[in-house]
Amino acid sequence: MNLSRRHLLLGAVQGAGLLLLSGCEKAFNSLQQNKKFLSVLESAEGANQRLQRLLTGKNKLAQEFTEQEISRYFKPNGNPPPITMDYAADAKKQWSAWRLEISGLVKQPARFSLTDLKSMPARTQITRHDCVEGWSAIAKWKGVPLTEIMQRVQPTPEARYVVFHCMDTDDNGALYYESIDFRDAHHPQTILAYEMNDHALPIAHGAPLRLRIETQLGYKHAKYIRKIEFVATYDKIASGKGGYWEDQGYEWYAGI
């Protein structure tokens, strides 16, 4: 075989390889656009949720760490803080105007000030925050267990989900929100945190109030909460997938 033929052959092999790779890339991408195929892929979510919850059982506590293990750096992720005048002005006044509104399928709708929340029994926990991106950071959180709120407002039997409406928005103005079910709402480590590492919750981390739900990934931990709504279904909220990131294709069940 002479040199030019060898080059030709090598070129052909390389070309075929590249064609195969770019073909694969196109195939994967078009499959990803295909609704039916996507729903097949998405079927893994329910399987993961059922199997993982079956394996773990209810109310098992996530690992708690020591003060020494607290991360030096904790990435403030997600949307930027709310940039409204009201928010900034209220931040200066230690959230004296802010109220947590509890509504929806509850017997006693309520509005709580930050002082009200701080007067309720609190829980402090040093836990690991796991972001869907892959990083982890440990911090100390103090807040009101969600069960304390639930005892006060009395959800009706129809209520199945707890929806957290937030003040932060993305570039397009879409408001952040999240939802969890009662199994996680009753988890002892599910708290509405107003303190981080012994200081008032910083603005970057969701002041004045954020959710800690240690059974799931970071994007479930709604920040800048203004309203908690008890609902039977979250179909009617925003794009109907139960959360800001869920509306963009992420799993509602973020335990994995």
Next chain:
Amino acid sequence: MENLVYRHNRITRATHWIDALAIMILVMSGFQIFNAHPHLYWGNTSEPDRAFLSIAATSDDGEVRGFFRIYGWKLDTTGVLGAQNTDMGPTPRAFPSWITVPGYFWLAGGRRWHFFFAWIFVLNGLLYLIYNLANGHLRKFLFTARDAARVPAMVLYYLRIRGSSPQEGEYNPLQRMAYTSVFFVLTPLIMLSGMAMSPQLNTAFHWLPAMFGGRQSARSIHFILTFLFVSFTFGHVFMVVMTGIFNNIRSMVTGWYREKGPDISEPGWIQNFKEEMIQKPAKVPVLHQLSSPDVEEVRPVEETLPACIEPEEQNKDISKSATQDAQIPLESPKQVLLTYTDEAKKDKSE
């Protein structure tokens, strides 16, 4: 002369190709997930300055350069890793689009593919394991202390320093070591390190991330094990190509593998055949290698082999038998083949 033997049962063939697809998707969607935070750490948390491995980009002087860094060692990998060349110039991206699933940057999509094919991988693996444990096939390549002793000899044989292979049975010691470690060490470890990243599982199983040294360690080990899987696959494909790509692929598609046997069309074949038998101990006959996974009763045939024929007698034999198959006093490979064919048909018609 060719002897077709039925080597891989239906379940093995089907699960092999499903596994190949699942591993490919898992690796490629894993790269997509890695791209969301292309740094690895040891321990529980990810302090930014403590990453031991990064595949990222710098944009000093306004120019985007991709790099691969492991501990202190850094390599400019613009165009391949860290930064990919696009229509808009180099763009930061750890693994390039052609090796991730989906091709464009979308973490949510990568996770969907990854978790779906993780189920396929596990269920498929369980099917393979249960079926082949039940029929005894797995025993043939379980790595034992006896095999461990033969590993150096096998390495020397592959390096062509040693003339004869220390192989006993269908799988040689290195094959047994490779398959056993992939099936019973690598696979469980990659599953456990993956599950160790789940916050839900971590509530009940604190030992899960702890056994790897923390959640970030588990993530790093998950990533490193991926490359062990990838290198196994490359090694596997390399051996498939080197030992007869067509024959190997056919055996994994149809089940039928062409064993090397004596070439009957060649005059004097039986002498060569017998000489080979004399050289080898009678316990390691060619027929032993022929036996298909599902056929046990063929074994007695080996007793009829001319394991210890006197050289003088041999010469007489050749003159008689070299011309016509029918006169061969031994049970010919063709007859043996018939037995296998029947057995294989049975297996297929089950």
